[in-house]
Amino acid sequence: MRVVVADDSVLLREGLVRLLEEAGCSVVAAVGDADAFLEATATHRPDVAVVDVRMPPGMTDDGLRAAVRARAAQPGLAVLMLSAYIELSYADVLLSDGRGRVGYLLKDRVTSLDALVEALRTLTAGGTVLDPEVVAQLLVGRRTDPLDALTPRERDVLGLMAEGRSNAAIAERLVVGQGAVEKHISNIFAKIGLPDAGGDNRRVLAVLAWLQAR
Template sequence: MRVVVADDAVLLREGLVRLLAEEGHEVLAAVGDGPALVEAVLRHRPDVSVVDVRMPPTHTDEGLRAAITARAQLPGAPVLVLSQYVEAGYAAELVADGAGAVGYLLKDRVARVAEFLDALARVADGGTVLDPQVIAQLLAGQRREGALGALTARERELLALMAEGHSNTEIARRMVLSASAVEKHIGSIFAKLGLPPDDTQHRRVLAVLAHLRA
């Protein structure tokens, strides 16, 4: 396969280049920012590009944006995106055009060489490859959005105020409720959206995200 690699971390970028070369693939370009990725894809028209989500200057989603830009200018250009963390929103945006030939994997999959190379080949062949953890979060998000229909009118009003960034105290004032009543409603919202207490996630943020997506 003819491959373009985009990652601002030099060690990982060079590691990918070496791995791909050892497996008999031709690396056409190895770049470290979004604009260079778009240029490389349009110039070389690779069989597949391997792209880091976060690249300069802000290290947020430049890699993903560049991949989407490249696919807009070269429809169906195969892209395998790598991310350090599960970012389901990015994955959903990447596959939104329905054209296929896309993948989204966590970076630790690269250490599993056979698994990584298999994903790369499937994306190059026009398939869609999503990390199991990404799929789990996408499905969880859909379940939460579907569960919004189970909320009472009062709970939906309260959730909308949460989405506007209001504190419990301000919500209580606006809805003419006691602080304990607000907490009770919020607990009910969390329960209906399937958000049990979890130190690793912020339930309030997840509830608001479900509301905003809907």
């Protein structure tokens, strides 16, 4: 897995590089600002980028905006936004292109290297990984809720899907069998209008339909 790391904190950036390389990843570039990130992704064409939301030059949402531009230039690029903050201004744009391979995790909620590497693997495989708090913030103020037709348990399952959990992990978390999880997921797809089209990743589309409801 070829990775670009972008974070303006030297200590965090170098720490991520060391940890990821110890986990078997190949860090092809580590940069500290949004412009350098865009240059690194264009030059190295990585599999995945780990990007801080707030970076120079503006120290607002420069990293997030740069990630949107990088994905436009390299549609297959997986992006993990790893931040101390929830910045919503461009999050919808990043999450709503329908291609998956997008994650948004809060730094203080990533408790182990294994969890970080597993998130990167999920993204490069085409999945989506979202911190529950990010999901909650994205849903604030939505005028309509596509989950109205879902049961409380189906909502729980969809929330865990948004975190990137497998069926087995969902079953373990909810203390139910995998067959029950599969049935809940099938019901979710049906209720929010996602028939099996043969090629689309319906897990990703289900999460995006949830986040995009207005």
